[in-house]
Amino acid sequence: MSVSPRVLVVGGGPAGSTVAALLARAGVGVTLLERERFPRYHIGESLLASCLSTLRVSGAYDRVAAHGFQIKRGGVFLWQKDTWLLNWAALVDAEAWSWQVDRATFDDLLLRNASDQGAEVIEEATVKKVLFDDADRPVAVEWTMAGEDTVRTTEFDFLVDASGRAGVLAQKHFRMRRQHEGFRNIAIWSYWTGARLHPDSPEGAINVVSTPEGGWFWHIPLADGRFSVGYVISTRKAAEQVRVHGSQAAYYHDTIRNTPELVKLLEGATQVADIRADQDYSYVSDRLCGPGYVIVGDAALFLDPLLSTGVHLATYGALTAAASIATALRGEMSEPDALSFFDYTYRRAYERFLVLVSRMYQEYVGSDEYFSHASALTEAHADDTAQESFTRIMAGLTDVDESSGAQQRTGSDTIATKADGLHDYASGANISYMGHLDMSPVWNVWRDPLGADTAMGDLRVTTEPVLGLTRRPRTDAEKDAIARPVNPPVGAPPVTH
Structure with missing residues (x-):
């Protein structure tokens, strides 16, 4: 060393x-x-x-x-x-x-x-x-x-x-380190197979679905067929609901059932991992x-x-x-x-x-x-x-x-x-x-x-x-390249508009 x-x-x-x-x-x-x-x-x-x-x-x-x-x-x-x-x-x-x-x-x-x-x-x-x-x-x-x-x-x-x-x-x-009091949230998530994306999604798009109680779900497709599905809500509201439901898992599943748009995306899907959670981040x-x-x-x-x-x-x-x-x-x-x-x-x-x-x-x-x-x-x-x-x-x-x-x-x-x-x-x-x-x-x-x-x-x-x-002025090549990602990998599906 x-x-x-x-x-x-x-x-x-x-x-x-x-x-x-x-x-x-x-x-x-x-x-x-x-x-x-x-x-x-x-x-x-x-x-x-x-x-x-x-x-x-x-x-x-x-x-x-x-x-x-x-x-x-x-x-x-x-x-x-x-x-x-x-x-x-x-x-x-x-x-x-x-x-x-x-x-x-x-x-x-x-x-x-x-x-x-x-x-x-x-x-x-x-x-x-x-x-x-x-x-x-x-x-x-x-x-x-x-x-x-x-x-x-x-x-x-x-x-x-x-x-x-x-x-x-x-x-x-x-x-x-200062905590943002306005974002004292908790995320509760798991992984699913057999889910689908919103029909209007661009290729591999993240789907975000809000809920009436003030939270939102992420719904992310992964290459192995799994979907990462997580719920974000204020820590205070989550604590109240976890007490009512008896566990984070029960609260997570009940919130999914009461979110019609997410129910459509998870229709026929199977949860394949334990519940995880993180908060005040x-x-x-x-x-x-x-x-x-x-x-x-x-x-x-x-x-x-x-x-x-x-x-x-x-x-x-x-x-x-x-x-x-x-x-x-x-x-x-x-x-x-x-x-x-x-x-x-x-x-x-x-x-x-x-x-x-x-x-x-x-x-x-x-x-x-x-x-x-x-x-x-x-x-x-x-x-x-x-x-x-x-x-x-x-x-x-x-x-x-x-x-x-x-x-x-x-x-x-x-x-x-x-x-x-x-x-x-x-x-x-x-x-x-x-x-x-x-x-x-x-x-x-x-x-x-x-x-x-x-x-x-x-x-x-x-x-x-x-x-x-x-402080050197940018060249034309730099102007064309710096803010644009490189081309997709060989074999990637074509762009869909």
């Missing part, structure tokens, strides 16, 4: 594996410590289209494509009295698609890719303590191997905390970076799964983090300036989705009103309709567009002030679930766009000649 890697990554999920692979490909020495032995189970199977371009840059694309996951080309939302048919090919780009994945396999493929790209990957390694110098910069970690008592110490120049919900820095050391860290460290993926933040943002935010944050770290380590930009870019782009991506999810949970007045608000969250692709703007955001492509320079607005002091206001608001005790949620303070953040003439207004991520940050 290398004695002093330049970068130490804690955690081998999509965020950690992607950071490690990208930095290793950029010539940076990387060691990754993962607490578990992969493959291991994880929920969060539905990917956004944006993930594919990051997989390509990290070197993982061919490995993932060869596995044969279910192709996904959009979603159908049966949301209250509306039906949203979100066909990515028709609304965004003929080549916009992604996968529905088995996360145990998908995450394992990404971790093996990190090793293939040159990162040193050590599994079953648990970080016990982070050591800091006199300037509060992390310089080493103490860790143990499974089944051993020996405490090992690894030094580094830079730390990436991708430790998931355990939160080595944000949760355990700094204690700066929406949060954000006060800081996403600092001297000598960044926090990415679930270690930094997580949002209610309504728009399937988990892997997107993990890999997008990993991409912007790796570009910023590599640039700073090469001495091409000061570390504070490079990390300011990471902080801004990552926080902006998170807050954009926070706004959209919040709007869906508030008292709903129809898709036209909702889509029109979504269009205010981006100024790129000015010719898009409101529905196209929403679809581009929920496919993750707006974030890729902004960080690549197609639409970039920065100003770390200003955005930090606005972000604090948004987080304070989202943590307010008087937010109610699915109704009477006044989001006007949040929308005012986005209706007051930052100017482009700031010190970092023209900064963007580039992969040529090496991963990093640049």
Whole structure:
């Protein structure tokens, strides 16, 4: 094992594996410590289209494509009295698609890719303590191997905390993770065979079905014929109903029986796995970076799964983090300036989705009103309709567009002030679930766009000649490629409109 890697990554999920692979490909020495032995189970199977371009840059694309996951080309939302048919090919780009994945396999493929790209990957390694110098910069970690008592110490120049919900820095050391009181929800799920998709679904689409009591179901097709079917509802309401029904399983099945649209999708289907549950999972860290460290993926933040943002935010944050770290380590930009870019782009991506999810949970007045608000969250692709703007955001492509320079607005002091206001608001005790949620303070953040003439207004991520940050204007080839996923794997069914 290398004695002093330049970068130490804690955690081998999509965020950690992607950071490690990208930095290793950029010539940076990387060691990754993962607490578990992969493959291991994880929920969060539905990917956004944006993930594919990051997989390509990290070197993982061919490995993932060869596995044969279910192709996904959009979603159908049966949301209250509306039906949203979100066909990515028709609304965004003929080549916009992604996968529905088995996360145990998908995450394992990404971790093996990190090793293939040159990162040193050590599994079953648990970080016990982070050591800091006199300037509060992390310089080493103490860790143990499974089944051993020996405490090992690894030094580094830079730390990436991708430790998931355990939160080595944000949760355990700094204690700066804030729960979103408005999203204290529980997810209850299982797996089924013999189910079907809504008849108007694009290929492999996620189906989302809301319920009168203020919750919603996800319904996701997987390549092996199984469907992941989960119910999300406020923790308080769930606790009341579980007491009435006697168990989470009984409540889950009764809610399915009382949701006619889901009954149609599960007609003749058989449940093939035990019930699982997770709760109170929406949060954000006060800081996403600092001297000598960044926090990415679930270690930094997580949002209610309504728009399937988990892997997107993990890999997008990993991409912007790796570009910023590599640039700073090469001495091409000061570390504070490079990390300011990471902080801004990552926080902006998170807050954009926070706004959209919040709007869906508030008292709903129809898709036209909702889509029109979504269009205010981006100024790129000015010719898009409101529905196209929403679809581009929920496919993750707006974030890729902004960080690549197609639409970039920065100003770390200003955005930090606005972000604090948004987080304070989202943590307010008087937010109610699915109704009477006044989001006007949040929308005012986005209706007051930052100017482009700031010190970092023209900064963007580039992969040529090496991963990093640049102010060089984009080439025509970059403009064509950066915000568009690569072509589907050989043998994938044709696009259907």
